[in-house]
Amino acid sequence: MSPARLRVLGVERVGPYALLRLGRGPLDPGTPGQFFMLRPPGLVVPRPMSLCLAPPGELAFLVDPVGAGTRALAGLERGDGVHVVGPLGNGFRLDVQRPLLLGGGIGVAPFPFLSARLGRPPALLGFRTAQHAEAAALVPNAEVVLEPTLVTELLSPGFDVLACGPEPMLEAVGRLEPAAQLAxxxxxxxxxxxxxxxxxxxxxxxxxxxxxxxxxxxxxxxxxxxxxxxxxxx
Ligand SMILES: Cc1cc2nc3c(=O)[nH]c(=O)nc-3n(C[C@H](O)[C@H](O)[C@H](O)COP(=O)(O)OP(=O)(O)OC[C@H]3O[C@@H](n4cnc5c(N)ncnc54)[C@H](O)[C@@H]3O)c2cc1C
Ligand code: FES
Structure with missing residues (x-):
């Protein structure tokens, strides 16, 4: 699969994260939970990112600037070019009866797109701080908890859980809800x-x-x- 060179339309701050908005070019948004490989100028190896939003003509990614690659993506400016390959991998199954989105931290990144595809189901989102929780504004119908409360403490049975977040959270969700889909x-x-x-x-x-x-x-x-x-x- 050859990379497309997409143009940066803008970069918006969302708490400590950056919402990187790219012109869609020839790429298909795919299924929520699939990912794209993004390589900004100056990087040799691309970085995987889940698609966050897919408004007409755009692909948008929520980036947590944790290292050189993600900082380079978050620091892009309007008009810059990014090499993008995707969509890749397997996303969430959307044939669910009673969806509940469960996420933590930057794990909320695929949820705006997923929520739109599932008709805005309820979401339970956990964050370290109120500043990180600003990302919850991107997810409709979200209930937010801050540490030390954990999202799994609020999880009640009877839902089709679709989860994305840190490994310990996913392991806990897998134990509580054996049928959950985990990213x-x-x-x-x-x-x-x-x-x-x-x-x-x-x-x-x-x-x-x-x-x-x-x-x-x-x-x-x-x-x-x-x-x-x-x-x-x-
Ligand atoms: C399928 C997929 C989807 C992702 N979606 C997003 C997203 O939407 N938004 C976002 O901000 N990030 C996402 N990530 C994580 C992101 O790709 C990594 O944070 C990024 O590659 C780190 O690169 P870096 O150069 O900034 O940091 P590095 O300096 O390479 O790494 C910083 C730290 O993170 C660790 N690390 C690096 N990559 C990963 C990883 N993939 N998983 C766990 N630890 C890692 C490193 O060991 C190091 O401790 C996703 C990862 C995957 C696999
Ligand atoms: S990232 Fe190369 S085999 Fe999966």
Whole structure:
């Protein structure tokens, strides 16, 4: 799959995060939970990002500036070019009866797009601080909790849970709701199965998360992807 060079339409601050808005070019937004590989000028290895919003003619990504790659993306300016490949991987299944979006921190990134596709279902979102929680404004019908309260404390039975967030949160959700759909993360260098940088252990075998995930169904419960040898994307 060859990269498209997309133009930056704008970068908006959302608490400590940056909402990077790109012209869509020839790319399809795909299914919520799928991801795109973004390479800003100056980087050799692209970085995986979930699609956050897909307004007409745009693709928007919510970026947490945690390292060199994400800081480069958050620091882009209108008119800059970004190499983008995608959509990649497997997103959330949308054939659910009673959806509940459950997320933590930058894990809320795919939820605005997911919420739009599912008809604005309820969402339970957890954040470290009130500043981080500003991202909840992007997700309709969201109930917000701040640490030390955990989103899993408010989870009641009877929902089809679609979750994205830090690994301990996903593990807890998988234990409470075996049928939940969980969006996992691993460092990724290629995004399409070629480098094995995203290899994780699922049920005693190595699997490439970029190909088999990032969204995995509850059926892998008890075989939660123990993150095997995280290979840093240089
Ligand atoms: C499918 C997928 C979707 C993602 N969607 C988003 C998104 O929408 N918004 C967003 O801000 N981030 C997202 N991420 C995470 C993002 O890709 C990483 O934070 C980014 O690649 C880090 O690059 P860096 O150069 O900024 O930091 P680095 O300096 O490379 O890393 C900073 C720290 O994060 C760790 N790290 C790097 N990549 C990952 C990873 N993928 N998982 C866990 N730890 C990691 C490193 O070990 C290091 O401790 C996603 C990751 C995946 C796999
Ligand atoms: S990121 Fe290269 S194989 Fe998954």
């Amino acid at each position: 996992w993360e691993a460092p990724m260098a290629c995004g399409f199965g070629a480098c094995y940088g995203c290899a994780v252990e699922i049920g005693g075998r190595l699997a490439r998360l970029c190909v088999e995930g990032p969204v995995l169904g509850g059926r892998v419960r008890g075989q939660i992807p123990a993150m095997a040898g995280k290979v840093a994307a240089a």
